Amino acid sequence: MAVIRGLVLLFLVFSLEYAAAKVMCNPPWTRGGPFPTTHPQTRKITTPAKTCTFGWNRFGAKCYRFFPQAVNWAIAEKTCENNGATLASVRSKVQNDFLLSLLPGSTQAWIGGHDGEVDGQWLWVTGYPFGYTNWCPKEPNNAGRPENCLEINWTQNRCWNDAPCSATIGFICSKRRRS
Numbered sequence: 001m002a003v004i005r006g007l008v009l010l011f012l013v014f015s016l017e018y019a020a021a022k023v024m025c026n027p028p029w030t031r032g033g034p035f036p037t038t039h040p041q042t043r044k045i046t047t048p049a050k051t052c053t054f055g056w057n058r059f060g061a062k063c064y065r066f067f068p069q070a071v072n073w074a075i076a077e078k079t080c081e082n083n084g085a086t087l088a089s090v091r092s093k094v095q096n097d098f099l100l101s102l103l104p105g106s107t108q109a110w111i112g113g114h115d116g117e118v119d120g121q122w123l124w125v126t127g128y129p130f131g132y133t134n135w136c137p138k139e140p141n142n143a144g145r146p147e148n149c150l151e152i153n154w155t156q157n158r159c160w161n162d163a164p165c166s167a168t169i170g171f172i173c174s175k176r177r178r179s
Contacts, residue, residue: 050177059098063177064088066102066109068170073149076110076171077125085175087112089124096134096152099172103153108161110171113150115140115162122150135160 052063067079077087088111090096103109112125122130122140136154140147140162147162151169154161163169 052177056175057102058177059095061177062174064099064102064172064174066170066172068104068107070168070170072168073110073114073165073171077112080171080173080175083173083175085173086125088172088174089113089126089128090132090134090152092132093134096132100153100158102172103170106153106156108151108153108169110169111150111152112174113160114148114165116148116165119146119148133160 052058056063056065058064065083065085067076069079071079073087080086088099090099090111090113099109099111113122113130114125115122117123119142120140122133124130134152136157136159139154139160142162145164147164149163149165149167151161151163151167152158152172154163
């Protein structure tokens, strides 16, 4: 009887910890059920979705975090790397809107776009070319000086701007969800 009580208690503790992690790291519209389910095609038990660590926000297969510390683009990328992440890449309007939702008001932030290798050839820090863009009108433009790094939430249009990589603003990192 003591063994059964111990197993039930262990199950409850695990379930509550898992539920707490889901509530802290995942917005309500992305939450699945708290218990494993059977996949209909394979009849195998699947585990619940991976979660984000505390302070990170889930979107799709990744976790994102805004860091308000004003640093240049290179330090922002290094800080992301030190957190097991990279500066965020954007692949859709929905994802861009999600990243904007992480920023307080009109705060600008670095994301992972740059044209530092070939001027005018914008790439993500992952090496992939842009598939989606949200450039402000007449951007990117270099504005009379090298502007090789990408900031998000520029002007009241909340669009993208090429900026000098030496400018100091906050930044958004992204990383895979943990298992």
